[in-house]
Amino acid sequence: MSLTKYPMTVAGELALREELERLKKVDRPRIVQAIAEAREHGDLKENAEYHAAREQQGFCEGRIQEIEAKLSNAQVIDVKTIPHSGKVIFGTTVDLINVETDEAITYTIVGEDEASIKxxxxxxxxxxxxxxxxKEEGDVAVVRAPGGEIEYEIDSVKHI
Structure with missing residues (x-):
């Protein structure tokens, strides 16, 4: 049994709980109904609807187990309750400036399930x-990327 803690923001935990609720109360009953209807069509060996519904059921149950495991090992971090030190920590929003190109970008550091480049x-x-x-505001962070090193100056750190 793994004791891996999954860091996540309050919003990330809420999103997982909402997905779990939907999977259990909406998707699971719909899939069970689809399997029952497909069974009524007779021979299960050549019944594409039945096999598709069973495959959906497998995905749904697997995701439910995955979410339940992550939530049971969740380390929910509410960045708003952490004294603002100006340092970049989990949950902070960081404004960066690419030292070479002067391009500005803002990132929020979140748990793996919450990550979205969009x-x-x-x-x-x-x-x-x-x-x-x-790191703190004014520091330069060197990111080792596949295309080489990129230097970012930390313009601001926000606890949102």
């Missing part, structure tokens, strides 16, 4: 987050 939310385990953690 929303500028990066996983705490990502190379950028690892380079930023512990």
């Amino acid at each position: 929303l500028n939310k990066i996983s705490v385990t990502s190379p950028i987050a690892r380079a930023l953690i512990g």
